[in-house]
Amino acid sequence: xxxxxxxxxxxxxxxxxxxxxxxxxxxxxxxxxxxxxxxxxxxxxxxxxxxxxxxxxxxxxxxxxxxxxxxxxxxxxxxxxxxxxxxxxxxxxxxxxxxxxxxxxxxxxxxxxxxxxxxxxxxxxxxxxxxxxxxxxxxxxxxxxxxxxxxxxxxxxxxxxxxxxxxxxxxxxxxxxxxxxxxxxxxxxxxxxxxxxxxxxxxxxxxxxxxxxxxxxxxxxxxxxxxxxxxxxxxxxxxxxxxxxxxxxxxxxxxxxxxxxxxxxxxxxxxxxxxxxxxxxxxxxxxxxxxxxxxxxxxxxxxxxxxxxxxxxxxxxxxxxxxxxxxxxxxxxxxxxxxxxxxxxxxxxxxxxxxxxxxxxxxxxxxxxxxxxxxxxxxxxxxxxxxxxxxxxxxxxxxxxxxxxx
Amino acid sequence: xxxxxxxxxxxxxxxxxxxxxxxxxxxxxxxxxxxxxxxxxxxxxxxxxxxxxxxxxxxxxxxxxxxxxxxxxxxxxxxxxxxxxxxxxxxxxxxxxxxxxxxxxxxxxxxxxxxxxxxxxxxxxxxxxxxxxxxxxxxxxxxxxxxxxxxxxxxxxxxxxxx
Numbered sequence: 001x002x003x004x005x006x007x008x009x010x011x012x013x014x015x016x017x018x019x020x021x022x023x024x025x026x027x028x029x030x031x032x033x034x035x036x037x038x039x040x041x042x043x044x045x046x047x048x049x050x051x052x053x054x055x056x057x058x059x060x061x062x063x064x065x066x067x068x069x070x071x072x073x074x075x076x077x078x079x080x081x082x083x084x085x086x087x088x089x090x091x092x093x094x095x096x097x098x099x100x101x102x103x104x105x106x107x108x109x110x111x112x113x114x115x116x117x118x119x120x121x122x123x124x125x126x127x128x129x130x131x132x133x134x135x136x137x138x139x140x141x142x143x144x145x146x147x148x149x150x151x152x153x154x155x156x157x158x159x160x161x162x163x164x165x166x167x168x169x170x171x172x173x174x175x176x177x178x179x180x181x182x183x184x185x186x187x188x189x190x191x192x193x194x195x196x197x198x199x200x201x202x203x204x205x206x207x208x209x210x211x212x213x214x215x216x217x218x219x220x221x222x223x224x225x226x227x228x229x230x231x232x233x234x235x236x237x238x239x240x241x242x243x244x245x246x247x248x249x250x251x252x253x254x255x256x257x258x259x260x261x262x263x264x265x266x267x268x269x270x271x272x273x274x275x276x277x278x279x280x281x282x283x284x285x286x287x288x289x290x291x292x293x294x295x296x297x298x299x300x301x302x303x304x305x306x307x308x309x310x311x312x313x314x315x316x317x318x319x320x321x322x323x324x325x326x327x328x329x330x331x332x333x334x335x336x337x338x339x340x341x342x343x344x345x346x347x348x349x350x351x352x353x354x355x356x357x358x359x360x361x362x363x364x365x366x367x368x369x370x371x372x373x374x375x376x377x378x379x380x381x382x383x384x385x386x387x388x389x390x391x392x393x394x395x396x397x398x399x400x401x402x403x404x405x406x
Numbered sequence: 407x408x409x410x411x412x413x414x415x416x417x418x419x420x421x422x423x424x425x426x427x428x429x430x431x432x433x434x435x436x437x438x439x440x441x442x443x444x445x446x447x448x449x450x451x452x453x454x455x456x457x458x459x460x461x462x463x464x465x466x467x468x469x470x471x472x473x474x475x476x477x478x479x480x481x482x483x484x485x486x487x488x489x490x491x492x493x494x495x496x497x498x499x500x501x502x503x504x505x506x507x508x509x510x511x512x513x514x515x516x517x518x519x520x521x522x523x524x525x526x527x528x529x530x531x532x533x534x535x536x537x538x539x540x541x542x543x544x545x546x547x548x549x550x551x552x553x554x555x556x557x558x559x560x561x562x563x564x565x566x567x568x569x
């Protein structure tokens with residue numbers, strides 16, 4: 001430990017030489033604060049994550065949960081997946097942090113300090129489901145490019161902030177507004193300052209929803225650094241990439257926002273269904289909006305062995321993008337028969353819903369418990385993989401766990 | 407002018423000069439102190455930092471090889487040791503992790519497209535002759551796996567569920 005401190009000080013000096021500049025306010029740095037570039041490469045410590053989280057990528061950091069880790073009704077930070085497109089901002093000056101609203105469709109450009117945002121507008125707290133558009137990508141065949149998420153890139157935390165709508169009303173928006181796009185403080189992997197790692201957004205209708213907020217708290221505390229401290233957009237039910245972290249600027253556009261990862265094939269699926277492996281031209285790819293209906297069995301952990309005659313209590317969560325989950329079922333015979341689960345209403349719109357059931361097994365042997373959610377429009381999760389797409393998005397196939405009756 | 411008066415004046419002037427020098431020295435010392443405080447408000451240079459810099463000997467392998475390979479795996483990146491590995495390490499792990507390369511299973515054509523995309527949008531340089539070397543390394547050592555429409559559950563960690 002002592003040695004590490006010593007290294008820290010020496011490294012601070014060498015970092016200054018690498019960066020080619022003095023570390024501004026270096027003398028005012030808290031003795032416990034070590035710049036991110038020098039931090040312990042142990043991501044579990046660095047991001048306060050549980051040791052059972054799975055690291056998919058360390059540059060940029062990408063880490064996912066496992067189904068049984070997501071058992072809490074409101075997901076605590078330690079089980080929340082990390083999806084970074086670039087490098088985490090290295091200097092965050094909260095006192096001077098501002099949010100600027102600009103773009104072709106604002107009546108005037110306006111800048112707010114964090115304090116102004118907090119004091120000027122009413123604060124709201126919602127539980128909102130955020131799922132990575134590529135959650136489940138690992139199952140596609142032929143394989144799709146990108147981080148190979150299995151099932152753990154989803155969570156539902158409690159977010160506190162101000163409505164984007166209230167801020168936009170204060171700024172004044174022109175009638176020709178089409179889309180909002182965010183700009184943030186993260187750094188491109190190539191460290192080219194002219195490039196943004198990601199700059200996405202959503203149509204104005206999503207921007208103006210009650211639950212679309214500019215959040216400064218997660219689960220009642222400051223947002224953790226890797227999840228967007230000190231300010232981020234939260235747009236529940238849509239690919240989590242719409243919920244921009246380390247938010248500095250929102251542009252109100254008179255066109256569909258054309259920032260990084262809005263164009264080409266990013267967060268897009270073929271407008272018309274295609275055969276597995278088929279080539280799709282960029283212009284035939286459509287932007288993903290609401291995420292599809294999906295569910296997870298979070299208890300018990302897959303692999304449970306129970307004795308004959310005992311009932312098994314299962315539970316989990318279900319969500320349906322912009323919609324509500326209307327029905328939840330389970331099957332222990334690979335979909336031949338389905339039984340209904342108890343399903344709770346969401347605590348607020350766009351929060352995941354909790355389900356539970358008591359399962360009886362007819363005899364000893366190997367079983368799989370499959371879970372299937374149906375949304376309020378009557379669309380259910382498929383048991384097989386849904387339509388193949390080049391980037392491997394929107395896999396909402398049923399989740400299952402293995403159970404043995406001995 | 408009388409001699410006595412002249413001496414007196416000289417004496418007074420010397421006294422005035424001494425006060426002037428003394429006040430200059432005081433002002434200079436004060437300025438140095440203030441400037442120091444601006445630079446180091448915590449007076450940290452005067453605090454003992456000796457205990458923090460106590461050196462503890464840590465075993466460092468003298469022959470620590472940056473590109474060490476153990477059991478056929480390149481330790482630093484996790485890549486499989488095979489022809490083309492170093493070209494892949496040198497060209498593909500500067501911006502992103504080797505983990506991203508290994509988890510993506512693609513054929514030659516899709517790797518070519520991906521490299522082109524990285525060159526057009528992500529500041530990847532021209533790989534020259536290394537491009538084929540790298541692609542061959544990747545498709546040989548990390549080939550696509552057939553998964554079908556849904557895989558069977560594998561690696562199940564069986565445990566007894568107690569209630």
